[in-house]
Amino acid sequence: MKQTILVPVSAGASQEYLIDEAIAEAAWRRSSLLMLRVIDLPMEFPAEAYLMTSSHVGDALEESARAELQALRRRVPHDFEASVRVEYGVPWRVICDVAKSEDVALVMVGAHEHRLFDGLLGTTASRVVDHLDRSVLVVRDGAPSA
Numbered sequence: 001m002k003q004t005i006l007v008p009v010s011a012g013a014s015q016e017y018l019i020d021e022a023i024a025e026a027a028w029r030r031s032s033l034l035m036l037r038v039i040d041l042p043m044e045f046p047a048e049a050y051l052m053t054s055s056h057v058g059d060a061l062e063e064s065a066r067a068e069l070q071a072l073r074r075r076v077p078h079d080f081e082a083s084v085r086v087e088y089g090v091p092w093r094v095i096c097d098v099a100k101s102e103d104v105a106l107v108m109v110g111a112h113e114h115r116l117f118d119g120l121l122g123t124t125a126s127r128v129v130d131h132l133d134r135s136v137l138v139v140r141d142g143a144p145s146a
Contacts, residue, residue, distance in 0.1 A: 002081070003031040003105035008038065008095045008124075009072060010110065011065070017141045018110040019072050023080065025137070031105060032081035035072060036098055037065040038091040062086050092127035099132055107132060111140045 007022045009015050019035070026033050039061050069084040076082040087094045099107050109125045129136045 003029060004034050004102060005029070005031050006034050006036060006095070006099050006102065006104040006107045008036045008091070008107070008109055008128075009069060010124075011037065011039075011068070014141075015072065015110050016075065018108065018139050019075050021139045022108050023076055025106070025108065026080060029105070033076060033083070034098075034102060034104065035069050035082065035084045036095065037069050037084075037086050038094040039065055039086065039088045040091055058088075091124045092131065095124070095128050096132050099134060104134065107134065107136045109136060109138055111138050 005022055005026050007018060009018065022033055025031070065086045066084065069086070073082055073084055085098065087098065089097075095107065095109075098104075107128060109128060111125060125136075125138050129138070
């Protein structure tokens with residue numbers, strides 16, 4: 001059975017580096033990729049959502065998330081098995097739940113700039129590392145900062 005690598009992708013963040021690293025890892029392991037976006041409503045409530053009826057807000061958020069994932073999916077070579085998935089919830093919990101339910105071999109998460117309270121509250125990546133029962137690879141963007 002082919003192993004799967006789970007790659008959670010953050011909203012609006014430039015994560016091409018993460019996808020490129022995941023492609024390289026998948027090639028080495030001969031694994032498939034599952035790209036995941038977790039919609040966390042309080043954090044991702046766009047201004048245009050205030051003009052919509054409540055039943056359309058979730059659809060708009062999911063459509064936007066799928067469009068971002070499909071754009072990243074186009075970076076994956078055609079000979080790779082790759083899929084996209086959008087879920088709602090608390091990001092670290094959803095990542096852990098999907099990793100377990102899909103029985104993935106590895107989770108690759110992108111590292112972000114640390115903020116003031118990250119040390120106290122923990123980032124999504126650190127919570128995934130702390131709570132998941134399988135390997136997690138935290139990938140940093142190798143591009144030099146401006």
